Amino acid sequence: MIARTPEPPYVAVIFTSLRPVAEDGYGEIAERMVQLAQTQAGYLGHESVRQADGWGITVSYWADEDAARAWKANAEHREVQRLGREQFYLAYAMRMAVVARQTSFEATP
Secondary structure (H helix, E strand, O other): OOOOOOOOOEEEEEEEEEOOOOOOOHHHHHHHHHHHHHOOOOEEEEEEEEOOOOEEEEEEEEOOHHHHHHHHHOHHHHHHHHHHHHHHOOEEEEEEEEEOOOOOOOOOO
C-alpha cells in the first residue's frame, strides 16, 4: 500500500537490507516494530517490500528529523536494532532524506 503523506517537507528514512532466506521469527518482530512506530510522535506512514531472495526495503515517513531520530532512539526499537545486527541481517543500509517534492496518481475504477 502506498503511504499517504502530507505536503512536503517531511523526512523519509530508507532502510535497505539483506536477510537470510530462512524464517527465524523476524516477521513477528517486524510487525511489532510497525505497531510501535505507529504510536510515535511524528510518524506519517511507511512502505515495505521484501523479495524471496532476502533483499528488502522499508521507507518510513516522519514529520521531521527530530521525530525520525526519536524513533531510532526508542528503547524497544534499539533492542531490535541490536538483534538485527546479531541475528537477522546479513547487511543493511539506512539513509535519511528530506522529501522536497511529491506527486502521485491513483486510477479511478
